Amino acid sequence: MDLQTLKTPSLLLDIERVKRNAARMSERIKSFGAILRPHVKTHKCVEVARIQTEGHAGGITVSTLAEARAFAAQGFRDITYAVPVEPGKFSEAIELARSCQRLALITDDVSIPPALDEAARRAGLTLDLFLKVDCGLHRCGVEPDRPEALEIPRLICRAPSLRFAGILTHAGHSYHAPSHDELLGIARHERDLMKEFAARLRADGIEVPIVSVGSTPTITQVDHLDGVDEARPGNYIFFDAFQATLGSCRFDDCALTVLASVVHRDRARRKVVLDAGAIALSKDRGACELDPACGYGHVLDLEGNDLGPRVGSVSQEHGEVLVDDESLLDRLSVGSRVRVLANHSCLAAAQHSHYNVLEGGRVVDRWEIQRGW
Structure with a gap:
């Protein structure tokens, strides 16, 4: 299964980054x-x-x-x-x-x-x-x-x-x-x-x-x-946008993203709407003290490169993204896909039933999330 056929919104977990983050913390704690x-x-x-x-x-x-x-x-x-x-x-x-x-x-x-x-x-x-x-x-x-x-x-x-x-x-x-x-x-x-x-x-x-x-x-x-x-x-x-903004990690350490589809494009208002809203991303605003424009997540392409815009507002199933760049707005047609690096990975993960485990850019496994109280 690849990222063009996976149901959206879905969690994507980069297993290589997970292992790297685990190893780094393991060595740090042992050194202490x-x-x-x-x-x-x-x-x-x-x-x-x-x-x-x-x-x-x-x-x-x-x-x-x-x-x-x-x-x-x-x-x-x-x-x-x-x-x-x-x-x-x-x-x-x-x-x-x-x-x-x-x-x-x-x-x-x-x-x-x-x-x-x-x-x-x-x-x-x-x-x-x-x-x-x-x-x-x-x-x-x-x-x-x-x-x-x-x-x-x-x-x-x-x-x-x-x-x-x-x-x-x-x-x-x-x-x-x-x-x-x-x-x-x-x-x-x-x-x-x-x-x-x-x-x-x-x-x-x-x-x-x-x-x-x-x-x-x-x-x-x-x-x-x-x-x-x-x-x-x-x-x-996992890290997340919040931690990267704080300086706890680099953005390329962040292992969890949400795969989303563009469901609406409004050229007059220069915005697109994703099918990932508050339920998929959470409503945590992130490190607003350091980044007042943090929004609800960074919009990435399918390879994980930051496209620049943020998810600026969310309702239950909708995430609105303002897109100032005309060429990017052209690319983000209805049905196109992006990844969102959420502000708070803990809350984003808790909204979903499972992880789609990525290795080498492809989905290789499915891991269940143990939710509830």
Whole structure:
């Protein structure tokens, strides 16, 4: 099957770039003396996870229990569920833990350790539980100087059916760093804050088995990871227009694109409309702080060369592209095809059921995406 006959919109995955990205991150984490526990939410695909974990311990990070179930069924037995667990998910998590060597959960709430301990006791299990730390994103997590930052680990350590797994954070605010210097500062702050907090816990008599950090922008920019045991980047395996604009990668490192067809051409308004809209690309605007014209994706030709225009607006199934170049507008007739490099590969991938795997410019395989909650 080739790109002229594939149904649109469809995901295209450049396997050579995937392997190159995996190898580069693998070597980087090893050079830091840390453990790589890749976040599989970017791709939700067993085949990609196997590429990421080759040569490592095999542990992964997930963002949904559906991901955890799917990956556990395919032999991944060391899983961290990196969303704070709430009581409605206790039963499902406990059942999943029975099929894993290790399922680690996270919390930032004082009510969870005693409640989870009781649920685990009734099930006859011992569960690993991390403290989620807020290092600046202010989405979830406990700031280290708050009373709960000591109280929660103490509660976990006193719970007979829980093990304190350590401390875990995510510097998601790095995605909006307005400069390389600020991004490097966020990466260093993430590392240093966690190292210092771990030292405080240990001084309080609390053993901290794992100090875990992770975001693709910070891991690609940080100068060392002294004091950190584990890194959990995810987006690096595909990268995207957002990461390339931030400087985490080059545009030719980006492995995921969306194949789309031109369904309408308006010469008077100098625009074309693609059959890839918000559902196919997502509505993430990208690194607007650095690129105000980021739109919803870069328009490429079928060989992956940037044609210049961006997807400027999206509705559910339509992506509108302004085309100032007359010769390009001539080329983009109804039925012609382009590839779109989306701003956020994680969200774009989650809109689709499978990847069309490209090697040498041709589709050579189909890999399923494990969606749902």
